[in-house]
Amino acid sequence: MRVLHTSLVLGAAGLAQSLTPLDTFYPPMLNETSYISNNSLGTYGGIYKAPTNGPTEGKPYGTYDYCSMPHPRAQEYELPAPIANRSTKGKLVYLEYLQRHQRRTPYNILPGGENQPYNCDNVRPYLYAGPSSQSGIQPIPMYAQTYQDPTNPFTPDVNGTCQYPQITVGGIQDGYQHGQDLWNVYGKKLDFIPKEPNDRVWFRSSDSALTQATAGAVLRGIWPAYGGALPLHQMVSSVDTVNEGYSCDAVSSTLSSLESTSEWKDHLSVTAELRSKLGSMLGATSSSWQDTFDHFSDNFQARLCNGYELPCSMTNASACVTHEMANEVFRAGDWEWNYYWRTNPYVVKYIQVVEGLFIGEILARLQAVLNGNSKIDYSHIFIHDGDIGPILGSLGINELRWPAMGSNIAFEIWETDNKHDQLYARVLYSGQPVETIHGKLDWIKLNQLIDIMSPYVPEDITTLCG
Ligand SMILES: *[C@@H]1O[C@H](CO)[C@@H](O)[C@H](O)[C@H]1NC(C)=O
Ligand SMILES: *[C@@H]1O[C@H](CO)[C@@H](O)[C@H](O)[C@H]1NC(C)=O
Ligand SMILES: *[C@@H]1O[C@H](CO)[C@@H](O)[C@H](O)[C@H]1NC(C)=O
Ligand SMILES: *[C@@H]1O[C@H](CO)[C@@H](O)[C@H](O)[C@H]1NC(C)=O
Ligand SMILES: *[C@@H]1O[C@H](CO)[C@@H](O)[C@H](O)[C@H]1NC(C)=O
Numbered sequence: 001m002r003v004l005h006t007s008l009v010l011g012a013a014g015l016a017q018s019l020t021p022l023d024t025f026y027p028p029m030l031n032e033t034s035y036i037s038n039n040s041l042g043t044y045g046g047i048y049k050a051p052t053n054g055p056t057e058g059k060p061y062g063t064y065d066y067c068s069m070p071h072p073r074a075q076e077y078e079l080p081a082p083i084a085n086r087s088t089k090g091k092l093v094y095l096e097y098l099q100r101h102q103r104r105t106p107y108n109i110l111p112g113g114e115n116q117p118y119n120c121d122n123v124r125p126y127l128y129a130g131p132s133s134q135s136g137i138q139p140i141p142m143y144a145q146t147y148q149d150p151t152n153p154f155t156p157d158v159n160g161t162c163q164y165p166q167i168t169v170g171g172i173q174d175g176y177q178h179g180q181d182l183w184n185v186y187g188k189k190l191d192f193i194p195k196e197p198n199d200r201v202w203f204r205s206s207d208s209a210l211t212q213a214t215a216g217a218v219l220r221g222i223w224p225a226y227g228g229a230l231p232l233h234q235m236v237s238s239v240d241t242v243n244e245g246y247s248c249d250a251v252s253s254t255l256s257s258l259e260s261t262s263e264w265k266d267h268l269s270v271t272a273e274l275r276s277k278l279g280s281m282l283g284a285t286s287s288s289w290q291d292t293f294d295h296f297s298d299n300f301q302a303r304l305c306n307g308y309e310l311p312c313s314m315t316n317a318s319a320c321v322t323h324e325m326a327n328e329v330f331r332a333g334d335w336e337w338n339y340y341w342r343t344n345p346y347v348v349k350y351i352q353v354v355e356g357l358f359i360g361e362i363l364a365r366l367q368a369v370l371n372g373n374s375k376i377d378y379s380h381i382f383i384h385d386g387d388i389g390p391i392l393g394s395l396g397i398n399e400l401r402w403p404a405m406g407s408n409i410a411f412e413i414w415e416t417d418n419k420h421d422q423l424y425a426r427v428l429y430s431g432q433p434v435e436t437i438h439g440k441l442d443w444i445k446l447n448q449l450i451d452i453m454s455p456y457v458p459e460d461i462t463t464l465c466g
Helices: 169-189 209-222 249-258 262-269 272-282 294-304 323-343 347-371 385-395 446-456 461-465
Strands: 007-010 015-018 090-100 201-205 378-383 408-416 423-429
Touching: 090 169, 090 347, 090 385, 169 209, 201 209, 209 378, 249 347, 249 461, 262 272, 262 323, 272 323, 294 323, 323 347, 323 385, 347 385, 347 408, 347 423, 347 446, 347 461, 385 408, 385 446, 423 446
Parallel strands: 090 378, 201 378
Antiparallel strands: 007 015, 090 408, 408 423
16 A cells, blocks of 8 residues: 655654554554553554544544544555566455444443433434345334433433444444445455345344444445345354354453463553542542453543543543543553453463454355355454454454454455466455564465464364363
8 A cells, every 4th residue: 555654743742753554553662561651652643533423534544543444445455566566467256354343332331420421313223123035024114212211210320312332323424434435446446346245245243233233334335225135144142253252261261361460460550540540530440440441441432433522520520531641541452452462471372262263264264265165255244343353463463553443354365377376365454454473464375374373263162261
């Protein structure tokens, strides 16, 4: 891709640093706890702000944007170098596209209460069921309308008309744009995605309403005129291989091992003052808020990414979370994600137990392409940050920031006229060839890609889970 140079002013100290959009994905010091408390780094070029209505995108194209991550787009998309310079003839034969859902309301409501209502009247989460036969009952398209009843003695910690989490109107609009852009690249430009869904395309989601709602918006962007319904494959929740569906004791035991290391403790000690301030301001002193940055980060980005402000204390309206505090929370969150999926001493086992079965499913589909017996050409799977993270870990991404809203991985398989090695792969992360410890994955033999990811597929998950 074209590398766009830009000069960004970072942080309160006003440190001017020249970062390309690509740089914003790979902060070089992410593995050091001094990264977290260094205020002059600000957001390291990342964007954490979007209006209520979308679509939104980081500018310039390709910048890390928590609210809406970049994705392949026709204006910037480049063919793999050997195809572009015509040294090799080839065509795209398989696309495995994985993405996180688009932006949403938070999972985590502040224990002290939210000083603002969340409004979701502008969204209709549909939920209705009918028989598979076209001639059977056709249900009324019903949608959820959340409301508060004054006679209910239990009052929620947040006012308004949303569920937590739920997709927001901006998330729907971002999803539609995401689909349109994919169509322009993989439909129009590469003539690969069919004009109408056929039996060689395949969709799957987690059991979460967020990923399902995202699928409807993104696929409508791909096929604006399609009149029918489509199957969104799901596994039974209790055995789902995404979104930590199946139960496995080794997931929590490995997590507690990695959260017992000196590096983990160090990241908590450099943020002790911040956590204590936020805890007392927001009533968030319990271990679930204090032991990782997951909840603060989730709560703040949901506000900032949907047109709201950072929160204030419910008991003192002038005690508010500042952007400097939020930026430190986001840096700490990035550090944690890099630690979970790249640098902790138990990382191979952790990826195996959390995501290994799903990685195995991806590899089985790639292997079918290699064997020439794949039944599909295009698979699109709607999942979560907790799935995207370990997959990027298995690829050996150089640095991992929190895989943000709509973050996406495109496994492209190209068939070439090269007699000995016909099939080549490249892996795009949010639109750019992913930079890894194995080099930039922009043109490697398909069997090499399979070799890179294979160690993360457990041989015997039952034994591993204990
Ligand atoms: C990251 O930090 C860990 C622990 O300090 C260290 O062992 C490892 O070599 C570092 N990795 C990189 C890529 O710098
Ligand atoms: C903070 O980051 C800036 C910019 O990268 C760097 O120059 C400075 O040395 C860092 N400070 C500390 C204490 O690490
Ligand atoms: C085409 O691009 C490939 C990959 O960058 C390079 O190895 C090769 O030398 C190029 N060939 C020509 C004819 O430019
Ligand atoms: C919700 O709104 C009601 C009525 O305006 C108000 O009394 C209550 O304090 C609000 N609750 C929160 C958590 O803001
Ligand atoms: C309210 O918060 C402000 C800003 O943090 C602080 O200066 C003030 O003392 C607080 N007021 C009370 C009554 O705690």
